[in-house]
Structures are given as structure tokens and as C-alpha cells.
Amino acid sequence: MSPDxxxxxxxxxxxxxxxxxxxRALLPHERILYFGDTARTPYGWKSPAxxxxxxxxxxxxxxxxxxxxxxxxxxxxxxxxxxxxKKEFPDLSISGIVESGARAAIEAAGAKSFPLIAIMATxxxxxxxAYERAIHRRRHHARLLLRPAPILVPLVEEGRETTDPLMKxxxxxxxxxxxxxxxxxxxxxxxxxxxxxPMIRKLTNNAMxxxxxxxxxxxxxxxxxxxxxxxxxxxxxxSTSGSLRCFVTDDSPRFxxxxxxxLGKETEPxxxxxPDELYAVSVR
Numbered sequence: 001m002s003p004d005x006x007x008x009x010x011x012x013x014x015x016x017x018x019x020x021x022x023x024r025a026l027l028p029h030e031r032i033l034y035f036g037d038t039a040r041t042p043y044g045w046k047s048p049a050x051x052x053x054x055x056x057x058x059x060x061x062x063x064x065x066x067x068x069x070x071x072x073x074x075x076x077x078x079x080x081x082x083x084x085x086k087k088e089f090p091d092l093s094i095s096g097i098v099e100s101g102a103r104a105a106i107e108a109a110g111a112k113s114f115p116l117i118a119i120m121a122t123x124x125x126x127x128x129x130a131y132e133r134a135i136h137r138r139r140h141h142a143r144l145l146l147r148p149a150p151i152l153v154p155l156v157e158e159g160r161e162t163t164d165p166l167m168k169x170x171x172x173x174x175x176x177x178x179x180x181x182x183x184x185x186x187x188x189x190x191x192x193x194x195x196x197x198p199m200i201r202k203l204t205n206n207a208m209x210x211x212x213x214x215x216x217x218x219x220x221x222x223x224x225x226x227x228x229x230x231x232x233x234x235x236x237x238x239s240t241s242g243s244l245r246c247f248v249t250d251d252s253p254r255f256x257x258x259x260x261x262x263l264g265k266e267t268e269p270x271x272x273x274x275p276d277e278l279y280a281v282s283v284r
Contacts, residue, residue: 001068003230006031006245007221008067010058012051013041014157014255015191016073017262019097020244022218024263027225029232030242033065039250039275042153043076044122044190051124052081057278059089061247064281068230071221072096075189075213076122079130093224098125100220101187101213102134108185108209109142118145118178118208121189122153131189145183149174149190156192159257162199171196171203179207187211195261246270249278 007023009016013036020034035058037043043051055077059070070092072078072085078096086094109115119131126148135142151170160167178186186208188194194214201210225231232242244263248255248270259267 001066001230003068003232004031005066005068005230006033007225008033008035008062008065008070009073010035010055010062010070010077011037011074011191012043012054012077013038014258014262015153015194017259018191018194018214019071019073019218021263022215023221024242024244026218026222027231028242031232032242032244033062033067033247034244035062035247035273036249036255036270038248038252038255042122043074043080044124044150044153046124048080048128051077052084055081055085056088057275057282059085059092059094060282061273061278063089063092068093068228069221069225070094071217073191073214073217075101075130075191076124076128079125079128093228095217095220095224097191097213097217098130098189099134100216101189101211102131103138104211104216105135105185105187106138106142108211109139112184114141114143115139115185116143116145116181116183118147118181118183118186119189120147120149120174120178120186120193123148123150125189131187145178145181147174147178152196153190153192156195157254157258159254159261162196167196168199168203171199175200175203179204183208185209185211187213189213244268247273249273249275 078098082096251272
């Protein structure tokens with residue numbers, strides 16, 4: 001491991017590309033590996049044991065690239081698997097996406113005695129209580145509104161735009177109770193929701209402070225690398241352009257189409273790594 005080693009980001013599918021975009025904006029000279037488990041997505045309805053098994057296989061595969069940091073860029077995978085994975089790979093620097101989002105939510109709530117913080121995420125993330133624990137460790141008296149939003153990820157992955165009537169209807173159904181209850185802060189607890197921020201702001205009339213978990217965890221990774229003197233060139237400034245290499249477990253045309261939306265530009269075709277290959281690595 002050295003400053004020129006890559007940063008590895010893994011996700012259940014494509015949503016983690018929102019994290020990659022945030023990382024590239026902060027650290028444009030870093031090499032980034034992205035692994036999307038597109039054959040087994042979504043993770044949001046799966047058990048902790050199943051998700052942990054998938055993440056274990058992916059981290060084992062990425063370990064072969066000697067990453068200087070591994071980011072579980074998926075709220076569901078972080079909530080269900082992070083603790084177990086850190087124990088199984090003690091020599092790897094590994095972080096998730098929940099803690100940084102919780103910390104930002106508390107900061108956004110300001111000095112209010114009993115802030116009302118809303119969490120909108122997949123069902124598995126909500127059921128895990130990961131955000132509840134992370135927020136209450138920092139602010140015992142914070143009040144929480146937990147809103148599972150299972151329809152949003154499939155709509156995003158269908159390629160529906162924020163102008164789509166069905167997308168607007170679904171978001172309205174999820175957001176209206178949060179606005180009615182007077183939430184101070186809304187944590188977007190799924191990386192897919194990054195694409196929906198403009199519509200969320202419009203539908204809520206900016207009534208709540210929005211916390212984008214993708215942006216927050218990218219900032220957290222940058223701080224970690226800086227503290228460990230592992231930033232490329234020792235800082236965010238350098239003469240070498242960064243790179244992005246993607247791996248997927250199912251090379252569907254949808255990945256390339258949606259990657260443009262998440263990244264804002266085209267990327268190189270992904271490398272196909274089948275689930276069988278992942279399993280073979282994990283049992284060596």
C-alpha cells in the first residue's frame with residue numbers, strides 16, 4: 001500500500017457511482033476502482049447474512065489490487081455488513097457511508113435541543129437501525145423520522161428522469177409526511193437519491209436541509225487519506241490525472257447508460273467478473 005495505490009469503491013449495483021463522482025471532484029488525481037454487483041442487485045431486500053457474503057467476496061477480490069482504502073459506497077451494505085467485514089479484513093483500511101452522513105445530519109441540525117431528522121433509505125437500511133445508532137451516539141435527544149422508499153431505486157435504474165410523472169408521484173408520497181411533520185434535516189440514505197436532489201428540493205420547497213450521503217462519505221475518505229499521508233502526491237493537487245476502472249458482475253447495457261448519468265460523462269467499458277469468479281477467490 002502506498003499513496004499511488006488505488007481507492008476501491010464497491011456497491012450493490014450502480015448507485016455507488018455517485019460516490020465515485022464526488023471522490024473524483026475532491027481527489028481528481030487518484031486512481032479509483034469501482035465494483036458494482038450488478039448481477040445480484042438490489043441488496044435492499046436481502047438478509048444481513050446474504051449481503052455480508054456478497055461484500056466479503058468483493059472485498060476479497062479487490063484486495064488483489066492492493067487498495068489503500070476500501071469504501072463500501074452503499075448504505076445497505078454498510079448497514080448490514082461493515083462491522084463483520086472490518087473484522088474479517090483487519091489489515092485493510094475500510095469505511096462505509098452511514099457514519100459520515102449521520103455526522104453531517106447532526107451538524108446541519110445546529111443547536112436545536114430536539115432536532116427532527118428524517119432518514120429516507122432502502123428498507124434494509126431502515127430496518128438495520130444503523131442511522132439511528134449513529135445519530136443517537138452523537139445527539140441523544142435527536143428525534144428521527146424513518147422513511148423506507150423501496151420504489152425509488154428501481155425507478156432510477158429504469159432510467160426515469162426527474163420530470164417523469166411516476167417519479168414525481170413516488171417522491172411526493174415519500175416526502176409529504178416528512179414536510180408535514182416539520183423535519184429539520186433529510187438524510188438521503190441511498191446513493192441513487194443523489195440524482196433526485198433537484199426534484200426533492202423542489203417538492204419540499206427547501207423546507208429541510210438535505211444531506212447527501214455520497215458527498216459526505218467522499219469527504220470522509222479524503223480526510224482519512226490525508227491523515228494517513230496516503231493522498232496521491234501528498235495533496236489533492238498533482239500533475240498526474242486520475243483514472244477510473246469499473247468491474248461488474250453482469251455487463252448489462254444498462255450499466256453504461258446509467259453510468260453516464262451518475263458520472264456526468266462516459267467511462268471505459270467495465271470488466272466482467274462473474275459471481276462464480278468471486279466465489280472462487282473467496283474460498284482460496
